Amino acid sequence: MTSMPSRSPLTLVIGDRQLSSWSLRAWILLKHLGIDFEEVCLRLDTPDFEQRIGAHSPTRRVPVLIDGALKVWDSLAICEYANELAGGRGWPEDPAARALARAISAEMHSGFAALRTQWPMQATSVLRVPLDSAGLADVARINALWQDALDRHGGAGPWLFGRYTIADAMYAPVVLRFNTYGADLSPAARGYVATTLADPCLKAWLADALAECAAPR
Numbered sequence: 001m002t003s004m005p006s007r008s009p010l011t012l013v014i015g016d017r018q019l020s021s022w023s024l025r026a027w028i029l030l031k032h033l034g035i036d037f038e039e040v041c042l043r044l045d046t047p048d049f050e051q052r053i054g055a056h057s058p059t060r061r062v063p064v065l066i067d068g069a070l071k072v073w074d075s076l077a078i079c080e081y082a083n084e085l086a087g088g089r090g091w092p093e094d095p096a097a098r099a100l101a102r103a104i105s106a107e108m109h110s111g112f113a114a115l116r117t118q119w120p121m122q123a124t125s126v127l128r129v130p131l132d133s134a135g136l137a138d139v140a141r142i143n144a145l146w147q148d149a150l151d152r153h154g155g156a157g158p159w160l161f162g163r164y165t166i167a168d169a170m171y172a173p174v175v176l177r178f179n180t181y182g183a184d185l186s187p188a189a190r191g192y193v194a195t196t197l198a199d200p201c202l203k204a205w206l207a208d209a210l211a212e213c214a215a216p217r
């Protein structure tokens with residue numbers, strides 16, 4: 001017999017909303033799945049973070065989801081746990097769509113190092129920084145994989161697989177990077193960026209990011 005310690009409320013420990021792309025993935029998925037949770041925000045690169053993170057996270061990194069005695073660290077593991085709490089609603093129902101959603105989520109989780117390094121998430125900023133050839137290749141690959149998911153599975157709704165899934169949460173920070181730095185995208189990819197930017201959950205994150213930027217560190 002397996003057990004799922006799903007007592008409420010959960011706690012999600014996150015970093016700065018302006019900077020912490022890994023935190024955004026977990027946070028926005030929990031919001032979309034309608035899972036109730038409390039937030040603890042630790043500002044990155046501060047003495048407060050150094051003092052407090054060890055009590056929350058064995059890796060000393062954010063995000064970490066706390067469910068009673070259980071700690072789940074790493075954004076993708078948190079998304080998987082949230083998927084289980086939500087009865088599988090985090091992934092597409094169709095096995096082929098689910099496999100593709102998992103593949104592109106894993107690709108995001110372990111790849112696109114050039115893009116991440118050269119265009120770090122600055123959620124509410126507008127910046128212009130040229131990419132090198134590796135960065136441009138990352139943008140082209142993401143453009144192509146969004147296009148592929150939308151062509152094959154996006155018909156039933158505006159998201160990569162119709163309704164919102166973990167794949168959309170994994171790429172939400174990429175949308176913010178593309179918006180901040182001005183990526184050159186196909187019409188379909190631009191439409192997906194517009195869908196994501198219009199998401200009320202993302203808008204709430206950005207409003208909090210702006211407030212956070214105005215507050216002293």
Ligand SMILES: N[C@@H](CCC(=O)N[C@@H](CS)C(=O)NCC(=O)O)C(=O)O
Nearest residue numbers: 015020021022061062063074075076
């Ligand atoms: N693979 C991890 C990466 C987590 C990560 O690197 N988090 C950064 C913030 S976005 C962090 O906690 N940095 C603090 C530090 O390294 O001291 C995940 O998916 O959660």
